[in-house]
Amino acid sequence: MVSAFPEVEDRLSWGRVHRARHRLARPTHPRAAADALAARGDRSVLGFGLGRSYGDSCLNPGGLLIETPGLDRLLAFDPERGILRAEAGCTLADLLVTVVGRPAPGGGVWCLPVSPGTRFVTLGGAIANDVHGKNHGLAGSFGRHVLALRLLRSDRGLLDCGPEREGELFRATIGGLGLTGLILEVTLRLERVPGLLLEVEDRRFDDLEGFYRLVEDSTAWPYTVAWVDCLARGPRLGRGIFSRARHLEGGPPGPMPPAEPRLAVPFAPPVSPLNRWTLGAFNALLWRRLGRAGRRVRTLPWHRFLYPLDAIEGWNRLYGARGFHQHQCVVPPKTAPETVRRLLETIAGSGQGSFLAVLKTLGPLPSPGLLSFPMEGTTLALDFPERGAATAALLDRLDRIVLEAGGRLYPAKDGRMSAEVFRAGFPAWRRLAAAADPAFSSAFWRRVGPAADRPALERAA
């Protein structure tokens, strides 16, 4: 095993709260990945891409990680139908400079059908977390556009699956948190768009009613997202800025330029520059930037609108040495306005303002994934710097509100939800447990999966 997993290193997830030592394998071709898996001994394994999960779903403390960024080859692309087959360690950033922007037959160009808020994720990670984007209403989640997967299993070897073939395993793998085996290859259908420039409109809203009015008014806009001022209270509660965007025709053809981050946070400052005073000033600034009209229209390249934070390398270090938690929930349409109000009131009352509060509606298009996070309703994503017990208590209160509303939390963002909260949000979790590879595990899964039911003593052993 030592030769197959030669390195021992700490791995930190994106929130920088969870850090664990692992033995690592970094295969650069599929057979090396199979060799590593075969040499695992009696330790559990987990695939690891770029570590953009915020909590502990990408960590396997005391166990093995098979890092996939060395498996990043494009294998085939059909320019007629926009179908791409690639190794699962390919990043979305890589696709942006290779296949995205290629001309589609009959006009327009090929584009990623769905993208999360960063392009620095692997295809495998996008599938394991069934990520969604600002165009969920139109496109649904990432998993809807996956046509086939090649998995490496400890018990069954190489396995091809798709909606018709090994369907249950396919559905379990989409949003399956990497537990159904190592995703080696992905077949993905790209989306045809008129061009890679967007018309972007920012609109101010004064409260949650204003937000929902803008949502109603934006059905012709594929991309929508809103920022909410978490420090605003009373009559200003729920104020924010709503952004919507749609593709323009034309624009520069061909692949996008490799947009390197323009700024970097090279280390975590001992004291975070983000506190309630800087936050208040920042939020007030954003709010006023739209001027008296409360409205601004711009033309932006597609990637600038989708990935604003990618412009700052290592932005997660801004929360200081202790790191931060992200809390992202989705609540069903019926209870959403009231629930979002309660969540915002609870946060404003706690004084632990969230730097990034993002509000979005998700559409009714279903995902094939068993444990897919997106469902119809409103999703609210929040960041909280780690401040020990006070943060834990606040997050628990938020969990409770989400649970009562019939909502769920996003595992990709989580490092602390209880088994109860997880199982209430994802009733199909036992089907994932049944489809999981017996050799695969994660810190997250040991906390919320079947292992959580065993007595603590046995778990420790």
Add this chain to the structure above:
Amino acid sequence: MSGPSLAVFGATSAIAEQLARRFAAKRARLFLVARDGARLERIAADLSLRGAASIATRAADLDDPAVLAPLLEAMEAAIGVPEIVLVAFGTLGDQAAIARDVEATRRSLGTNFVSPACLLTALAGRMESAGRGLLVVLTSVAGERGRASNYVYGAAKGGLSTFLEGLRHRLAPTGVRVLDVRPGPVATPMTAGLGLSGPLLAAPERVAADIERAIEKRRSVLYTPWFWRWIMLVIRALPEPIFHRTRL
């Protein structure tokens, strides 16, 4: 419209693959050689999608002198005498085992010195006739001072550097250029398990970017990352009594 022509010997090496990607993005015409045919085909598919104007591949073991002539014929048939050749194959091996094994020592010197030197001799002749070309060869900072931890590999790479120095001297009047690339440790399968990490371990992407720049700037010797030039200056200057107390 296509870009430069590039032949890569040892195309499954991590550094070679990254450099080939950069050339593919420039619409280069590629000729790729490696031992493992299946891995080579996967890499070729990728490079083609990344923009290469044309790709030809050959699976061959360059330790076998008989493959050389037909291989170079195939190369010329595919891309002519290439503008740039990258020689990237080599094995580090387990020095502790090699140190006590005559056959393993012979194999290591063969793969890391004899085979590339023979290949370069054949390539240099063809480039000389064409009156142009650039030979880019991966050696190593390990070639600059014999050290207990890897002196057989180091001796082969050091010998190869000397060979390149002489070849450059010989070819200077002909217009054919030689670039000796001396990387420090790079995060590749070759160095996995050596317990290396941190800032001294370079990413193959970065090394490839450095090589591309050195090609553009018409350099003769490249240390990559750059600080290895100064580290090796110090290591070469250490007097033996002090050097012997280190465990480099």
